[in-house]
Amino acid sequence: MGSVRLEHVFKKYDSNIVVNDVNLNINDKEFVVLVGPSGCGKSTTLRMIAGLEDISQGTIFIDDSAVNDVPPKDRDIAMVFQNYALYPHMSVYENLAFGLKMRKYSKDEIQERVQQASVILGIKEMLERKPKALSGGQRQRVALGRAIVRKPKVFLFDEPLSNLDANLRVQMRTEISRLHKQIETTMIYVTHDQIEAMSMGDRIVVMHKGIVQQVDTPLTIYNNPVNKFVAGFIGSPTMNFFDGKLLLQDSLAFEASTKYFSLPIRSEIVQRFMPIVNSEVSLGIRPEHISAKPQNSHSQIVNVNVVVTEPVGNEIFIYFTIGQAVEQYVCRIPSDMQPQTGRAFDLYFDVSKLHFFDKTTGAAL
Numbered sequence: 028m029g030s031v032r033l034e035h036v037f038k039k040y041d042s043n044i045v046v047n048d049v050n051l052n053i054n055d056k057e058f059v060v061l062v063g064p065s066g067c068g069k070s071t072t073l074r075m076i077a078g079l080e081d082i083s084q085g086t087i088f089i090d091d092s093a094v095n096d097v098p099p100k101d102r103d104i105a106m107v108f109q110n111y112a113l114y115p116h117m118s119v120y121e122n123l124a125f126g127l128k129m130r131k132y133s134k135d136e137i138q139e140r141v142q143q144a145s146v147i148l149g150i151k152e153m154l155e156r157k158p159k160a161l162s163g164g165q166r167q168r169v170a171l172g173r174a175i176v177r178k179p180k181v182f183l184f185d186e187p188l189s190n191l192d193a194n195l196r197v198q199m200r201t202e203i204s205r206l207h208k209q210i211e212t213t214m215i216y217v218t219h220d221q222i223e224a225m226s227m228g229d230r231i232v233v234m235h236k237g238i239v240q241q242v243d244t245p246l247t248i249y250n251n252p253v254n255k256f257v258a259g260f261i262g263s264p265t266m267n268f269f270d271g272k273l274l275l276q277d278s279l280a281f282e283a284s285t286k287y288f289s290l291p292i293r294s295e296i297v298q299r300f301m302p303i304v305n306s307e308v309s310l311g312i313r314p315e316h317i318s319a320k321p322q323n324s325h326s327q328i329v330n331v332n333v334v335v336t337e338p339v340g341n342e343i344f345i346y347f348t349i350g351q352a353v354e355q356y357v358c359r360i361p362s363d364m365q366p367q368t369g370r371a372f373d374l375y376f377d378v379s380k381l382h383f384f385d386k387t388t389g390a391a392l
């Protein structure tokens with residue numbers, strides 16, 4: 028078993044609170060990703076779970092035992108870092124065996140575990156090589172292997188793929204996901220890369236300024252972000268935001284504060300917004316929900332100015348402004364369309380995909 032629970036966990040450096048009242052319940056065998064911008068407290072949280080960092084306040088449980096005072100080596104966890112620091116003078120075999128030797132495992136047991144791990148990771152043919160004779164991806168596999176041979180209750184990963192080039196990163200992502208399915212062990216994975224988080228996590232924990240913003244499955248976080256921060260952080264290109272007001276005339280509509288456009292509110296959700304008529308809100312719409320052709324009965328036409336077009340293969344990102352306003356927005360359209368930069372262009376906003384946020388607190392409405 029390998030469940031992990033954080034109860035009201037804080038980390039303070041002097042008066043600086045870098046992890047602020049974190050509560051998390053990670054199930055046995057789950058793959059949970061902590062994601063957030065640099066400096067939001069991800070590594071510190073992970074290091075407290077590992078025991079590499081004292082906990083200022085609160086309790087961390089592994090399988091229902093409080094581990095605050097348990098030294099790292101007795102927590103039955105293994106950690107993989109970005110700088111995988113293999114011993115250069117040792118062979119791959121020796122690198123994999125090293126931790127087990129230190130823990131006084133028998134020679135046979137070590138041999139068996141190293142063989143097993145090397146099969147799982149596809150590095151069986153490389154056991155006699157030195158790290159310098161390996162590619163970046165192979166080295167990273169050895170680093171994973173060092174964790175696997177210990178058969179820990181919980182794996183902790185701190186941005187393990189950041190040093191790899193883009194192609195290899197994508198490949199290793201898949202490998203780590205496969206590894207998780209194969210060895211069925213709890214994994215807690217830290218990254219600043221929201222695409223990595225979305226593609227790997229059973230659940231995602233979005234952090235910002237030391238505070239957990241939302242914990243849920245990737246799809247729920249994408250579809251129902253609890254606040255403007257999460258909405259803007261998850262998704263690429265990022266969600267577009269417009270300031271404006273909800274006005275009630277013939278029906279309820281969002282009017283941009285620039286007055287250059289307004290969008291009707293779907294009748295199904297009008298009741299929900301009646302209490303906040305006339306208040307300032309922030310409207311959010313993802314680039315993929317703005318299209319060059321009407322997609323459905325919810326499509327609403329908005330005339331825009333095309334500023335830049337950016338082909339990315341199967342689609343084009345269009346950066347545009349609306350009216351005389353300077354703010355720039357973005358949408359994604361199929362690459363067979365060729366809007367001219369510097370020209371006016373009609374786009375279709377899917378009003379069934381709008382998000383609304385409180386102007387002051389950023390909370391989803």
Ligand code: ADP
Nearest residue numbers: 040043045063064065066067068069070071072
């Ligand atoms: P992340 O991994 O999300 O990028 P970290 O957990 O490494 O963020 O750091 C969170 C915050 O804590 C940062 O503002 C960082 O500067 C601060 N911090 C980390 N370690 C220390 C330390 N030893 N002393 C003081 N501040 C620290």
Ligand code: MG
Nearest residue numbers: 069070071185
């Ligand atoms: Mg970090």
